Amino acid sequence: TRARVMAAEWGYSPTNGPDVWARLFPQAGGARQSPVDICTSIASSDSNLEMKKLTFAYESQSDLRILNTGHGWKVEAPQSGSRLEGGPLGEDIYQLEQFHCHWGETSAEGSEHTVDGRAYAGELHLVHWNTTKYQSFAEAAQHPDGLAVLGVFFDVGNESNDEIEKIVSTLSEIKFKGQFTDIPDVIDPTTFLPSGLGYWTYLGSLTTPPCNECVIWIVYKEPITVTEEQVTYH
Numbered sequence: 552t553r554a555r556v557m558a559a560e561w562g563y564s565p566t567n568g569p570d571v572w573a574r575l576f577p578q579a580g581g582a583r584q585s586p587v588d589i590c591t592s593i594a595s596s597d598s599n600l601e602m603k604k605l606t607f608a609y610e611s612q613s614d615l616r617i618l619n620t621g622h623g624w625k626v627e628a629p630q631s632g633s634r635l636e637g638g639p640l641g642e643d644i645y646q647l648e649q650f651h652c653h654w655g656e657t658s659a660e661g662s663e664h665t666v667d668g669r670a671y672a673g674e675l676h677l678v679h680w681n682t683t684k685y686q687s688f689a690e691a692a693q694h695p696d697g698l699a700v701l702g703v704f705f706d707v708g709n710e711s712n713d714e715i716e717k718i719v720s721t722l723s724e725i726k727f728k729g730q731f732t733d734i735p736d737v738i739d740p741t742t743f744l745p746s747g748l749g750y751w752t753y754l755g756s757l758t759t760p761p762c763n764e765c766v767i768w769i770v771y772k773e774p775i776t777v778t779e780e781q782v783t784y785h
């Protein structure tokens with residue numbers, strides 16, 4: 552049926568894009584949908600967040616599987632030894648499940664969140680789930696505090712990012728949606744994070760179908776620098 556075809560083919564065109572996602576993914580019409588435009592003038596600084604520092608600890612992994620999602624790349628990186636906690640996350644521990652990026656046709660746009668109306672060239676998402684309260688990623692994605700996603704903006708500059716290079720250097724092997732390959736290099740997700748650890752946080756959702764309203768968003772203020780080649784389709 553049309554419903555099945557639609558569910559398989561959500562995208563970003565006028566006929567299958569965000570404006571019609573709610574027809575098949577009811578949560579897309581909800582009250583806490585992501586992405587949002589971050590208006591820095593009304594973002595309030597919350598003293599308790601400073602009290603309880605956000606801390607993270609990741610493992611380095613090799614032979615991670617990278618998938619062409621049709622909208623960018625996704626690296627499956629379940630890390631039982633990883634921990635994200637503190638800041639807006641209360642007393643719960645969140646564990647890394649995967650990381651992926653959103654980018655555009657040109658480096659003029661591509662990020663999902665915008666800051667005072669400004670889009671960045673792209674955006675990296677490190678997706679974590681609440682292992683204190685839930686038994687699996689899929690279960691956590693059904694609850695308002697189930698996931699925590701770290702967002703890092705990509706700024707285009709002259710220096711390439713060595714860790715991102717390890718990832719995008721494999722894309723020539725997975726030119727088509729659904730293809731995957733293994734990244735031989737050792738990847739340490741810590742290296743994706745900017746040096747300045749200031750962030751904005753809000754309660755939101757998955758930014759793509761099924762658009763579950765289950766994400767505590769933590770978006771770093773400082774972008775990381777990548778080259779044009781590292782953040783555009785080619």
Ligand SMILES: NS(=O)(=O)c1ccc(NCc2ccco2)cc1
Pocket residue numbers: 676678689692700756757758759760761763766
């Ligand atoms: N861009 S994002 O970080 O908000 C994001 C978007 C979609 C998923 N999908 C993973 C999923 C959860 C339940 C069913 O499928 C995961 C993360």
Ligand SMILES: [Zn+2]
Pocket residue numbers: 651652653676758
């Ligand atoms: Zn994402």
